[in-house]
Amino acid sequence: MAVRPFPQRIDAASSGRGRLHVRGYVLRRYAAAYLFILPVFLLYAVFVLRPTLQTFWLAFYEWNGISVEREWVGLGNFRRLIDDPIFWQALRHSLLWTVVVVVFNLVVGLVAAALLSGNIRGRLLFRLGYFLPVVQASIVTAMIWRWIYAPTGILNTSLDAVGLGFLARGWLGDFAVVLPALAVASSWMTFGLSIVILLAGMQGIDPTLYDAARVDGAGRRRTFLDITIPSLRNTITIVVLLSLLDAFKVFDIIWATTQGGPIRATEVLATYMFKEGFQKNQYGYGSAIAVALALIILVTSVVNVTLRERGDD
């Protein structure tokens, strides 16, 4: 996102005759520019930047959110965080979540994008269908999948119908499957976006590579593995990082289905932070969790942006 240098016309004009006049003019343009960005920066400063700094600052205190007194505890909250098994458990959950989402969004997404990029009928229908879940609210996803996964829900009914009844279970009550089950629900509402991103990447591959492969007699699978996949390196990394970001930020789907349960089996950073902050009124410790969350996201985002910029060149 480099700022493109502006044409230097005004500066050129400000030398020689009419300099004072031009300077007044330039100042008026500055004033206009500052006025134009003022509303955004007022809102941004008060409701984004300041709370961000406060999160870091609150993490050094113990505070119940109400009393005027805040107790400075230094690094106490962070030390407690490092010793907190639930924190590590939440991190592991996010990583497992990422694995499920990546397998889904990347593997399924790559195959679907490759198939779609051919000259096929009904491409619009497929694209509309795949993208439909992307625009749905996460609470809609949560409700629908809660209903699918219910003990007498759609999934178990279907399994019974095809003779796989022995696989039926209370999907959201079973420690072993609840986290991947919810991650699949999350993938349901994001894989359409992955397909679009991967398709865009495929459009950017130099067609002569495929011609060359054809001349060399490479089959479809060879071409896909030897040309498409390596050419999509950056795009694939972006899809993985976006899945990672989703996995660490996830809150809605879990909160609306299991609230982190059963017994913390689906606890992630955001749900843990929410409980500590708003339910136990431990604003300091909640903020320390939030700081960890923010740092993880920041690092992932910076890597993501860097790759994206490189991909643009």
Place this chain on the structure above:
Amino acid sequence: MTSPAIVAPSGVRRGRLGVGSWLVYVPLTILLVFAVAPLVLAWFTAFKSGDQIIQSPFLPPIPPTLDNLIEAWTVGRFGVYFKNSLIISVVDVVGMVVVASLAGYAFGRLRFPGQKILLYALLIGLTIPVAAIIIPLYVTMRDFRLLDSLASVIVADIALAAPIFVFIMRAFFKDLPRELDDAARVDGASEFQIFWQIMLPLARPGLVTVALLEFLWSWNDLLLPLVFLVTDDLRTLPVGILFFQGRFAIDHGLMTAGVLILSLPVTVLFLVFQRDFVKGLASGALKG
């Protein structure tokens, strides 16, 4: 979409379906069913009576009943929640279009000291997840005595999403031909006149993207209204559904009616403006 066929077999051409095309259409169709069926089944269920839900979970609602929707709208108070969601989303859209186009114009076409630093300051905002700042944001709203008002959600929505939309609008303004405003400036037009009369009309595609995405995000948002709004009369649809399921856990008819009320507006918007949504969401995938 004129790229070479990457794996599609050569037998697949418009108007001719070869044997190899099964390899293409079967997986794509399975995936299509996976994407669409859960939503469609939920919509169907919203129109079913209690008996139909149990006896024919996979069939269309024949005959359909409006009982669930009516009960959800009135007894379930989804009418109230719908109104609140609509107010928040519409005000969000109008506010965002105004502030993001002004700032996007300044960053894209004007030059002023500190421009780069201010742009980077906004860039940070793209990476901050809402959950990470929700605690001090809650305290801020309390200090401003905005808690439990639609205004708290509106200002937070706009502030949090502003960076991405400023970047989108900046990109649109940057690509407009430079001769336009130079000519207007020579004619003595003020900066605001240039923005309002010349640039804004040309940036309409960008404004449409901003309006659609801001509507989608604010309409679907759960966390901010969940934290800021306490009174039941002020709840939005997503929060309403969340608490509703807590009270009436087993009533799938009412629950899917709520899902239908929440998902129908964005689905219709998506079908009408699908190109803008796909492009906008793909480029906005970085949003925190």
